Amino acid sequence: MERSGQNLLACYQCRRCAAGCPVGDMTAVTPDRLIRMVLLGEKDDALGNLLVWKCVACYTCGTRCPNSIQTSRITETLKQMAKERLVEPMTPKVASFHDAFTKSVSHFGRLSELEFMGLYEMKNAASELKQGRWKAILDEIMDQAKLGLSMIKKRRMHFSIEKIKGLSEVKGLYRKSKDQGL
Ligand code: SF4
Numbered sequence: 768m769e770r771s772g773q774n775l776l777a778c779y780q781c782r783r784c785a786a787g788c789p790v791g792d793m794t795a796v797t798p799d800r801l802i803r804m805v806l807l808g809e810k811d812d813a814l815g816n817l818l819v820w821k822c823v824a825c826y827t828c829g830t831r832c833p834n835s836i837q838t839s840r841i842t843e844t845l846k847q848m849a850k851e852r853l854v855e856p857m858t859p860k861v862a863s864f865h866d867a868f869t870k871s872v873s874h875f876g877r878l879s880e881l882e883f884m885g886l887y888e889m890k891n892a893a894s895e896l897k898q899g900r901w902k903a904i905l906d907e908i909m910d911q912a913k914l915g916l917s918m919i920k921k922r923r924m925h926f927s928i929e930k931i932k933g934l935s936e937v938k939g940l941y942r943k944s945k946d947q948g949l
């Protein structure tokens with residue numbers, strides 16, 4: 768509760784969040800159930816369920832919640848807690864994407880597509896390598912190469928690296944969140 772900044776005790780299980788969650792059907796866990804797991808102290812289930820990894824942070828649940836509980840902040844916190852406890856991510860690709868995205872933004876204050884794709888591919892390959900899945904690595908590289916080419920054609924891939932003006936402030940925020948264990 769402290770780390771996510773959400774008052775889970777305010778949840779009275781009305782399930783308005785569940786009705787609007789776009790990934791609820793495929794995760795088998797909806798925001799209301801995740802909150803209940805946390806409140807009941809079911810640590811393993813709370814850290815190891817698909818909603819934590821497949822939440823797309825659309826904020827639909829929080830908008831619908833009469834108590835303004837933002838489940839995306841809870842899933843984000845649980846992702847970090849799972850990482851700290853060395854719990855294997857249920858969807859390693861999402862974990863690699865997440866790591867690469869935050870690292871790139873911490874360097875430049877905004878996403879560098881080029882750096883992000885390089886970091887993501889390295890992290891993803893390392894994770895597949897652990898399981899000896901060579902074919903998956905090759906398939907992923909081919910898919911990403913196709914995606915990269917199509918982005919270049921549509922001028923959506925930027926090769927120059929742009930830093931934002933307030934980069935030192937962004938770096939400061941990252942440092943502060945690390946110091947606070949966030
Ligand atoms: S909408 Fe809010 S109060 Fe209702 S179940 Fe979901 S989180 Fe709990």
Ligand code: SF4
Nearest residue numbers: 788822823825826828
């Ligand atoms: S923010 Fe996450 S949990 Fe909430 S509705 Fe969107 S996908 Fe579901």
